[in-house]
Amino acid sequence: MAGLADLLRGLPFFRKRPLHPLLAANREAFRMVDHDRPLAACRFTVLDTELTGLDAAKSEIVSIGAVHLEGLSIRADQTFSQLVKPLRALPKASTLIHRITPSQVQGAADLAEILPGFVEFLDDTLVVGHHVGLDMAFLNKACRKILGGKLANPCLDTLHMARIYRAEQWEHYYERYDLKVSYALSDLAAEYGLPRFPAHNALDDAMQTAYLFLYLVKKLKDGGIVTLRDLFEAGRSWRWYF
C-alpha cells in the first residue's frame, strides 16, 4: 500500500500541496493521544463560530470566539475573538441572528489572515463546542483551502454530553420520548442554572459553552470522569436496553 501511495504522489495530478507548517505541528501534536491522561492535565479550547448560514458549502464564518481551559478551569484571560470579512455579502437573515452588520464586517480581516492566528491559539488543545461538528466543518473547509489540510484536534461536543447527562437523569423509559426537551445552548444554561451570557456573540457563546462543559464534565457519572477515556466511554452507557 505504501508503495502505491509513493507512486501516486510521484504523479503531478496527485501531488499534494505542501502542508502549512502550523498544520504540520498541529498534526504532530495529536499523533498520539493519550486517552488515560487526566482531564485536569489537559488544555482545552472552547470555541464558537457565527455563520452566515448552516450549509458549509455555501455559507461562511463571520466571527470566531474561543476561550482556553486549563486544569478544568476557564481562563477568561486567554480568549480569542475576531470578526471575519466574508467573501460574499452578508445575508440579512444572519444579521438578524448574530447582530453583526455588513458594515461591521467590512472593516474586518479576511479569514485567510485570521485563521493562522486561530490555529496557533488552538495549539495542542482539545476542542470543545456546542454541536461542535458544525463549527469544525466550517473551520476545516477554510483550513483545507487556506492551509492545505484539516485540523487534527480531537473534538468534544457539549450537546452530545448534555444528551448523555440527560439519559443519566432518566428515571422512566418514556422520558426519552419527551419532545419538549431542548438542547439549545441557552436552554441548557437556563435548565442547569448556569451564569448566563448574551446569546449569538461568538465569544459569549464560547464562554457559555465553557460553563456548560465544566458543569457537565463534573456532573456526569457523579463526578467520576477523570480521564479522556472516561469521557468517551460515558457516551456508551446509554440505557437503551429498557
Next chain:
Amino acid sequence: MKHDVTVIEDFLRATLPFSEMTEEALARAAKSCAIDFFPAGTRLLTRGETVPREVLIIQTGAVKLYLVDEEGGEILGDFRGPGAVVGGLSAVRGGPANLNAETVEDSFAFRMPVAVFLALVETQPAVAQYFLKSFSETYVSRAFGELRRRRVPPRSESSLPLFATRVGETLRRAPVTVEPGTEIRAAAEVMAEEGIGSLLVRDPAGGIAGIVTDKDLRRKVVAKGLDYRRPVAEIMTGPVRTISAGEDCFHALLAMMKHQIHHLAVERQGDIVGVITSHDLMILQGRSPFALFRDIEVERSFARLYALAEKIPLVIRPLIEEGAKAGHVGRMIAVLAEALLDRILTLLQDELGPPPAPFCWLLLGSEARREQTFRTDQDNALIYQRPADPGEASEVRDYFLRFGRGAIDHLVRCGYPPCPAQMMASNPSWNLDEAAWSDFFQHIVTVPEPEQVLHATIFFDIRPGFGFTELGERLKAQVVRLAAKNELFLRFLARDCLRARPPLTFFKGFVVEKSGEHKNHLDLKSRGIMPFVDAARVLGLRAGAAECNTLDRLAAAHSARLLSDQLHSEAAEAFELLSQTRLVHQLRLMEAGKAPDNFVDPADLTELEKRTLKEAFAVLAALQSLVREEFHLQA
C-alpha cells in the same frame, strides 16, 4: 466587537469589597482568576490540612463552613453565597484552613491566587478593612441607600425634602425685628408691609426677647380690644423657641408639632438668623403629616377620628422615600398616635364627666420606646392618685375602669389591635392607684421570679401619654431607681435577655425559621430587634437611665461607660438597620394589600443587605456577650 470576556471583572465590580478597589487593580485581579465549577457536596477545604493556594470567590451557588465535633456531628459555622470569599482568612493568616468548607449547591467560583489576594489586602484599604470585619459605617450607609432605592421605588408626585433640607436652607430673608417698646399698631404695619406673619422682638441686650405672630394680634389685641398703642412687648411670646440652622426640617416639624406652635426662630452660632414657619414646611411637603396632625387635633367626633387614624400609614411612606430612618418614623408615628390619644381621652372625659382624681395614661412597650411600626398592639396602663377620702375609693376606681375600657374600645376602632395578654388600661390589674403601682414594682424587683421577669420587661418601657404626667414620671423614676440598685433583679433581666438570643446567631450563620408557616424566613423581630431592645434595656437600667428608647438607652449606657465607643456606634447602627429593614418590609406588604409581619425571606435580600444584616447579628452577639460579662453570667 469586544475582544475580552469581562464576566469576572463585572462580577467583582458589583461585589464588596472588590467594588471599592481602583478600576486598574480590579482589572488586574480579575485577570488572575480562573473560573471553576464545584458540584454540590464538593469538599473545598479540610480543617488543619488544606493550605489553600487560591481563595474562592463564589459566583453562583453556596458553600457551608463547618467544624466536626468529637461525635462526628457537624457544627455549622457559616453559609456563604454569591459574592462571598472562601479561604480568605487562612490566606491572610497563612497556614491551613481552620474550618471545613463544602459546597451545598452546584457552585461556580473564581479561583484567585493567594498571592494576588494578599496583594489586594495590602494595597487596597477597602479590602483590608473588609476582611478585618469591622462593621464599617460606609457599608452601613450604602446598605441603607440600597434598601431605600430597591425597596421603595420613588413616586414621582411626592417629593419631600424634609430630611435632605437643613432648616437654614429654608430661610429666604433676615429676621425682621422691632424694639420691645414699639407700638402694636406700628408692629402690625411692619408685618403688613413686609408681608410676614411674625416679628421678632429685640431685648435691650441685643438678643431676641420674644416673638409676635398674627395669632397674637388676633387673640390678644383685636379679640380683647387691647389698645393698639400698647408696647408690643406686652403681647409677645417669650422666650422664643429656637432651632439650630443645621438641623434637618424634620426636626423643626417635630418641634412645632410637639409644642403646638407654628414659628421657630432659627439660630446659627448663637445668633437668630431667621424664622421658619409651619407654612415653610408645608411647602416642602406634598402629603403632609403636619396637616394630618392638625386634622386630628381639631377633631371632635370619634367616628371621624377613626377615619383619620387610618391615614397615619399613608403619611409614613413619603417619609421613608425621603430617607427617614426607622427612628424618625417611630417618632413621627408616636407624635401622631399621641395626638389621637389626646383627642380620644379628651372626648371621653367630656362623655364620662371630669375625672374624680388626677390620673395619667401610661404607654408601655414599643409605644413607650417610640419604636412602634404601622400596626402595633396596644400596651397601656393607667395610674391615678388615691383620693384623700377612703370612702370615695371604689367610686374613683369604677370611674377609671370605665374610662380605661372606653378608651381601649375607641383605640381598637382606630385600628390598634388589643393586647393579646390584656396588658391594657381596661384590665383592673393595670388600672391602679399610685400606691398599688408602687407595691407592684417593689414586688417584681425585689422578689424576682423567672416567670415574672418575663412579663415585667414591658413595664420597664414606660412613658406618660396623657393626663397628669407628673404621676407617670414619678412612677417611672421610682421604677428605674428600684431596678438600678437591685443587682439580683438586673441579673435576672440580663439572663432573660440572653435566653432570647437566637441560638445560631452565635455562629454568625443566617438563621431562618426551621418550620411552620414562616419556614425559611428570618424573623426580624424576635431574632433581631427584640434581643437588641432587651440588651439595651438591661444596660440602660444598669446605668440608671430613665429613657426607654433603645438608641437613648444605648447612649446612656455609653455615657455610663458600660459600652465602648465602637460597640455603641455599631450597636446603634445595627439596630437602626434592622428596624429599617423591618419597616420597609412592612411597607411593601401593606402596599401589596397584605398584613404587615416580621418575616423576611433571605432570598429577597440583596447580597449587600444580607451581608449587612449578618454583620448586625454579629454586633448583637458582641452586645450580648458584654451583657454576660457585665452581670457575670455563665455562657
